[in-house]
Amino acid sequence: MNEPVTAVLRCAGVRRSFGALKAVDGVDLTVAAGARHALIGPNGAGKSTLFKLVTGVLRTHAGTVELAGRDVTGLSEVRRCRLGMSQTLQHASLFASMNAVQTVALAVRRHGVDGTGGRRISPFPHREPEVYHRAEQLLADVGLAGRGGVLVPSLSHGERKQLEVALALACRPTLLLLDEPAAGMSPAESARLVGLLAGLPPEITVLFVEHDLDLVFELADAVTVLHLGRVLLSGSPEQIRASDEVGEAYLGSGRTELFLS
Structure with a gap:
């Protein structure tokens, strides 16, 4: 008897380069069913590129992308959408x-x-x-x-x-991807967004890129930190807050206190 699929999204060894730049360099990422999973990292960490590889906007140079146990690495953006993957864009028309x-x-x-x-x-x-x-x-x-x-x-x-x-x-969708959903929002609008996303039914898994760390730590139950195209750390919000390595990558040595507020 097959075990049920507990990961809605699984990336294994995903790579994408632009010339000599390794924008995404061997990323492994697992997003559990029903999760509110945040993808964070400093500017240039590879977050948006990874999103485009997941959704099929860009093709991987290596590695695999699976949606609910199905390999979708070679499928188009439209095919992935038909299989249950949906997204909002940072700059939508x-x-x-x-x-x-x-x-x-x-x-x-x-x-x-x-x-x-x-x-x-x-x-x-x-x-x-x-x-x-x-x-x-x-x-x-x-x-x-x-x-x-x-x-x-x-x-x-x-x-x-x-x-x-x-x-x-x-x-x-079974997997909803949001690219900087709170960008440009007022605090009141961000609060409404958190309530909206938190209130989505559990059968919709959410993976989101966001720079507002207050929103991230309020909404996410899992966080993956990218740095220089690689996964620096994945874990609970508490583990991310407590990581000196994450704080240093984000803010520089000795400036981890912002993660502890």
Whole structure:
């Protein structure tokens, strides 16, 4: 009898170079099912490159990427999405001419109301009540209930970030990847984001890159630190806080106190 898959994402020996620069240099990473797993590190550590290797935006030069026990290393970004991997981007583009519910409805049409497949865009959207019902549900799930009729440019920065999460959830992911989800947010918006992500159902595993360490230590139950393209340390938030090696890589020798606040 096969043992159940407990790792939603597993990277083994993943490498990617750009000329002489080893951006990701033999990274091993395991993300447990249901985890809120943070990927942190100083600027230039390789976090964004690793994210692109996981999602299929970039190809690995060596190593493997597995999603729920399946090797997806050679699959495209679209194929990985169909298998349950979804993402938000650090700099996403949204349709300025649409309101929030219309934007989410596009994603619902693409992936299907029940997750079994999409449909063509209808010239008669009023004939698709189930699509708009699902879109309104997703907006409510991310804290945007009642904001569906607001044009995207009129949403606050934080609300647009929430909208991006709704779009990512439209494909019913098992693994949700967030690239700096709190970038540019006010403290109040960051607090709402933490509540949103913490409240996602446990069947959705979250891997996120974030520079806001207060948010990381509040939300994450596991943390991996990258430095110079390699894993410096993986462990619980408490283990990361207590590591002099991590503090030195981030802040310089003798400046680990910020991790202990």
